Amino acid sequence: MKRKYLWVLALFLASFSAAFLPEKVFADYDLTKMDVTAIVNSDGSLSMTRKIVYDFDDSANGVYYTQNLASGQKVSGQSVEVKDLASGKTVKPALNNQADSGNVYHFNKDGNSYKFKVYHHVDDGKVQVVYRYKISGAVDSYEDASELNFKIVGDGWDKEISNVTATVRFQDKKLSFLKGWAHVNANGHLTVDKEKGLVKAEVATLPEATFLELHLLFPNSLVSQNKNADCKIKLNTVPIQ
Numbered sequence: 001m002k003r004k005y006l007w008v009l010a011l012f013l014a015s016f017s018a019a020f021l022p023e024k025v026f027a028d029y030d031l032t033k034m035d036v037t038a039i040v041n042s043d044g045s046l047s048m049t050r051k052i053v054y055d056f057d058d059s060a061n062g063v064y065y066t067q068n069l070a071s072g073q074k075v076s077g078q079s080v081e082v083k084d085l086a087s088g089k090t091v092k093p094a095l096n097n098q099a100d101s102g103n104v105y106h107f108n109k110d111g112n113s114y115k116f117k118v119y120h121h122v123d124d125g126k127v128q129v130v131y132r133y134k135i136s137g138a139v140d141s142y143e144d145a146s147e148l149n150f151k152i153v154g155d156g157w158d159k160e161i162s163n164v165t166a167t168v169r170f171q172d173k174k175l176s177f178l179k180g181w182a183h184v185n186a187n188g189h190l191t192v193d194k195e196k197g198l199v200k201a202e203v204a205t206l207p208e209a210t211f212l213e214l215h216l217l218f219p220n221s222l223v224s225q226n227k228n229a230d231c232k233i234k235l236n237t238v239p240i241q
Contacts, residue, residue: 035164164212
């Protein structure tokens with residue numbers, strides 16, 4: 001079978017910013033599952049785990065992922081993991097910006113974007129790629145509440161995504177209050193559970209070029225070390241969703 005290259009572009013927008021068009025895709029594949037978890041840390045950062053399952057019908061040498069952020073935000077502590085779902089074999093590509101083959105990945109900053117190129121050859125079948133990293137400055141704190149408002153799945157995909165789950169978790173449980181909304185042009189289900197300290201959105205099929213945005217309000221005590229603070233009152237000014 002002729003070897004081909006696949007560069008898939010995914011956009012995860014942590015705040016409102018210009019949309020980017022996806023790169024051209026040269027191999028045939030489906031996106032059969034995406035599971036994203038964001039853990040809110042006390043300093044207002046997010047510890048991200050993004051699991052994406054690709055079902056390849058052709059050979060490919062890797063995937064291309066772009067993390068787009070708001071001005072002043074940064075990505076750190078990144079790592080990549082690739083698992084062949086048929087064999088169960090897992091590899092952890094090493095960071096190597098000079099190599100363009102083997103199990104390595106490139107990681108570069110370009111303006112407010114952080115770009116991953118993961119080199120891992122696949123003939124066909126299902127492969128899960130896992131990205132882990134931390135995003136700084138994701139939460140805004142006000143006099144009476146803190147706010148997280150971001151597109152946890154961006155609209156840069158040129159294929160629909162099946163079985164999407166996006167979860168925001170807090171370090172504490174039994175919160176005094178927790179408000180959450182999901183903005184998405186697709187049918188889905190939203191769970192807001194202050195007892196468990198989480199908000200979860202589930203979408204069976206997310207159409208191509210469609211984002212999933214989560215908007216949360218929660219106690220300031222959960223991000224007591226957050227430097228993004230404002231003396232304004234937030235809860236009484238939030239419009240009805």
